[in-house]
Amino acid sequence: IVDPGGHPADEDRRFEAALRPRRLADFPGQPRVRDQLGLLLEAARRRGAPPDHVLLSGPPGLGKTSLAMIIAAELEQPIRITSGPAIQHAGDLAAVLSSLAEGEVLFLDEIHRMARPAEEMLYLAMEDFRVDIIVGKGPGATAIPLELPAFTVVGATTRAGLLPAPLRDRFGFTGHLDFYATADLAQILTRNATLLGVESTPQGIDEMAGRSRGTPRIANRLLRRVRDYAQVQGNGIVDLSAARAALRLFDVDDRGLDRLDRAVLDALCRRFGGGPVGLSTLAVAVGEEADTVETVAEPYLVREGYLVRTPRGRAASPMAWAHLGLTPPTPSAA
Numbered sequence: 001i002v003d004p005g006g007h008p009a010d011e012d013r014r015f016e017a018a019l020r021p022r023r024l025a026d027f028p029g030q031p032r033v034r035d036q037l038g039l040l041l042e043a044a045r046r047r048g049a050p051p052d053h054v055l056l057s058g059p060p061g062l063g064k065t066s067l068a069m070i071i072a073a074e075l076e077q078p079i080r081i082t083s084g085p086a087i088q089h090a091g092d093l094a095a096v097l098s099s100l101a102e103g104e105v106l107f108l109d110e111i112h113r114m115a116r117p118a119e120e121m122l123y124l125a126m127e128d129f130r131v132d133i134i135v136g137k138g139p140g141a142t143a144i145p146l147e148l149p150a151f152t153v154v155g156a157t158t159r160a161g162l163l164p165a166p167l168r169d170r171f172g173f174t175g176h177l178d179f180y181a182t183a184d185l186a187q188i189l190t191r192n193a194t195l196l197g198v199e200s201t202p203q204g205i206d207e208m209a210g211r212s213r214g215t216p217r218i219a220n221r222l223l224r225r226v227r228d229y230a231q232v233q234g235n236g237i238v239d240l241s242a243a244r245a246a247l248r249l250f251d252v253d254d255r256g257l258d259r260l261d262r263a264v265l266d267a268l269c270r271r272f273g274g275g276p277v278g279l280s281t282l283a284v285a286v287g288e289e290a291d292t293v294e295t296v297a298e299p300y301l302v303r304e305g306y307l308v309r310t311p312r313g314r315a316a317s318p319m320a321w322a323h324l325g326l327t328p329p330t331p332s333a334a
């Protein structure tokens, strides 16, 4: 709630390490991706060979990292974790690749942010389990091929559309993660409340689940804030009144929209007459990076029908106007 960027804060990280589901069977929600992955992993197990490379795409906080860890656990293989922004040179990637063990899972988070030369090295490594190490510079440079043991890349991206086609094609399977149903979030929250040793009521759980933007990471954050509230101001029980009061305090509205969501809708309606307006103009108006608006706020606003993407830019739907308590301009006036 505090960080509208959707990136895990330190508190998230500590908490997430403790609460991450470890097995596919313990992973609620995403039934399609779970079934698809289950099949892929079982087939690999029976063949006794590493599965195809896996690409997971979807908004932040939906479980891409968790699924990567589950894949490694199900395969009973170690996992190496790195991310696109950490790989700025082909040499960074060569160092990682050349130290992988047979069957190991390599998790590449934010894979769309990897530097281009590293990307090219990755294609070859994924396809042929080989890298060419360039020795020397200029006309005298030579490529020394290095054989790699078979491994599995699990790539995660919030922007599958940004991956160059040759890289996308190297993944035998792509799982698209979608926002979670409220019932799945309620299941996750109930389990996590128990793990945290906090007493909760079904009404309190449902209130948080319905206001978590379909996102487990946000659900977990709300749970911690409601727990704080219950322990400091209430009777220690995560119930409906604690949930309502804490969510009001932390600026989560009754539809689960947070400060950034509302700032986007507010700018769209009040400053740009409902749009359409270009993404970068909209981002400047709310004081955020265009990428944050596009990957963090927008997917949920679009999915819930508040915001519409048009060829000429972003536009507010009648629901957005209604949510802000504003009257849209009449079409005849335009």
Ligand code: ADP
Pocket: 015, 016, 017, 019, 020, 021, 026, 027, 028, 029, 059, 060, 061, 062, 063, 064, 065, 066, 067, 156, 188, 216, 217, 220
């Ligand atoms: P991403 O990599 O997509 O940003 P993570 O895998 O880091 O998301 O998940 C964020 C948090 O949400 C973690 O605490 C994780 O335990 C929790 N989480 C995500 N998906 C689930 C799920 N299906 N069930 C339980 N917890 C989940």
